[in-house]
Structures are given as C-alpha cells and as structure tokens.
Amino acid sequence: MKAGFISMFLITIATGIYAVISSLGSISSGLTPLQNVIGTGVFLLAPLGIPIVEKMRENLSRKWNLNRERRVHSFTMEENSNGIGSLEIGAVKEGEELDGRQVHEPCVREEIGVKLMVTRLDFWLYFFVYFFSATLGLVFLNNLGQIAESRGSSRTSSLVSLSSSFGFFGRLMPSLLDYLFSRSKYMISRPALIVALVAPIGGAFFLLLNPASFSLFLGTAIIGVCTGAITSIAVSITTELFGTKNFSVNHNVVVANISIGSFVFGYLSAILYRKEGNQEDGRCMGMACYRSTFVIWGSLCFLGTGLALVLFARTRKFYSQRS
Numbered sequence: 001m002k003a004g005f006i007s008m009f010l011i012t013i014a015t016g017i018y019a020v021i022s023s024l025g026s027i028s029s030g031l032t033p034l035q036n037v038i039g040t041g042v043f044l045l046a047p048l049g050i051p052i053v054e055k056m057r058e059n060l061s062r063k064w065n066l067n068r069e070r071r072v073h074s075f076t077m078e079e080n081s082n083g084i085g086s087l088e089i090g091a092v093k094e095g096e097e098l099d100g101r102q103v104h105e106p107c108v109r110e111e112i113g114v115k116l117m118v119t120r121l122d123f124w125l126y127f128f129v130y131f132f133s134a135t136l137g138l139v140f141l142n143n144l145g146q147i148a149e150s151r152g153s154s155r156t157s158s159l160v161s162l163s164s165s166f167g168f169f170g171r172l173m174p175s176l177l178d179y180l181f182s183r184s185k186y187m188i189s190r191p192a193l194i195v196a197l198v199a200p201i202g203g204a205f206f207l208l209l210n211p212a213s214f215s216l217f218l219g220t221a222i223i224g225v226c227t228g229a230i231t232s233i234a235v236s237i238t239t240e241l242f243g244t245k246n247f248s249v250n251h252n253v254v255v256a257n258i259s260i261g262s263f264v265f266g267y268l269s270a271i272l273y274r275k276e277g278n279q280e281d282g283r284c285m286g287m288a289c290y291r292s293t294f295v296i297w298g299s300l301c302f303l304g305t306g307l308a309l310v311l312f313a314r315t316r317k318f319y320s321q322r323s
Helices: 002-023 032-074 077-103 121-129 136-144 145-149 154-180 190-207 213-242 249-256 257-277 288-323
Strands: none
Touching: 002 032, 002 121, 002 154, 032 288, 121 213, 121 257, 121 288, 136 145, 136 190, 136 213, 136 257, 136 288, 145 154, 145 213, 145 288, 154 213, 190 213, 190 288, 213 249, 249 257, 257 288
C-alpha cells in the first residue's frame, strides 16, 4: 500500500499543477476547451487505477507464495516440524506487532467538551489565530473578483482559478508533511506550523499595495496556499488540544469565527470601498479602493502571528513529549 499511497500523492500534485497551468490563459491558450476537459478528466480518473494495480500486485504475490510453498514438499518431517515451529514463532511476533499497532491511539492533550473548552486560554488564542489568518484569507478570496476589477485587471477568472488551485495545494501540504515526518522520530508542532503560515499572509496583504499585476497574482497565490493549509491543520489542532470525543462540536465552535469574520471584515472593507468610491453609484476604481483595507488586514495577520507564537510557547511541552 506504500507505493499506492505515494502514487496517489504524485497524481494529486500533478492534477494541481495541471489546474494551475490551465487557469493561466497565456499558457493554456494553445488548448481548446475540449482538450482542457479531456485533460482534467484523465487526471481525475487516474486515481481509480491505483486500487486496480494494487489488486493485481496482490494476486501476483499470492500466486508466487503458493508456488514457493509447493517447492518445499520434499522436506523431511523433522524439517517440517522445525519450520512450522519457526513459522508459529514468527506469526506470534507478527501478531504482537499488529496488536501494538492497533493499540495506538491519537495523542491528545485533554478530553473536554465545549463548556470547559471556552474557559481555556489556549482555545481563545487558537480562535483568534484562526480569526486573524484563515478567516481573513477566505474573506479576501471571496472578494477577489471585486478587488481585481477595482485594480483594472481583466483576468479575474484566471485569478479565481489560481486561488482555488493554490488553496488545493495548501490543503494537501499538511498531509504530505505528516507522511514524511511519520517516517522519522520527529513530529511537527502544529502551532509552529501555523506561525510559519500566518506571517506570509500578512506579508501578502502588504505586497498587494504594489500596483503591479504580478503582485496581485503572487499575493493571491500566497494567501490561497496558506489559507488552505491552515484550514486543513486546524482539524488536527482541535483534536490534539481538546480531544476526539467532542471533536465535531468543538471544531464547529472554532470555525464559527469564519461567519463572524466574513461579516466583520467584509462589512469593514465595504465601508472603506464606498468611502473611496463614486458618491453616485458607490463604484471605485484604483489602488486607493482597498489600500486601507489591506493595511488593516495585514496588521491583523501580524497580530495573529504574535498570538500563534504565544500558543506555540504554551503547547511546546505537549508536542515535545510526542516526539
């Protein structure tokens, strides 16, 4: 199954790369819409071949083992008994290892419900770290079309496709890191990873103050990949800090900040947009439309980075014990 797992990752990464390339009109202009659809379909159907190949390998391995057993029919009774004994010992050891694997449970800091969770300082640190990072990134991505229009960009569809593709890569990245680090004795501290992801979002908002078209594309890619990664990591952090028994309710409370943030940050950006816009119809064109918004959002992201550092310091002992 190891080969199949690696193959799945490679196919997934290739699908994301193809999605990015096909979203850039200047690169994919040589392909017709039908060719784009066929290419996307091939990448989406490719994972179906993995279980088929794995099943074929399993059948071949079973036949090879069967042929191997037939070759030992000339053993003497004594050799057979010794062999059976060694096989039994090996089977017991293998069973013990299997039992050891089955005993393994997710490592959690404490098992608590919502009532206790909201009294923990770590919860509020975690809540506002998410609020000032992934939620801000989602609000930006939801308003990307209007932001591109205000800057005079005619490639809105390419930007939206780019943000979706890099959001996909961001969601894939934590599982890839988990797989790589699971093969060693070291474990990743999720809060430390959050720190490494929140800071680039703040930098990307300040990069968007540059009027160049390249800054808009680069900033969108950074925000997309970091936001996707944080939303994926958040599931693991909720489990590790507050337990598995009440995970569904606990995590829903955490992600409730998305609704709150969408209203607060969206309403704030709308006020600043209309302030800079035309008094008659409220439309705004130019860099000034979102300049103040990007400065506020970027500053809040750096505040979120500071809170993430505090959360990392408070949970460092727990994650060091897991390594």
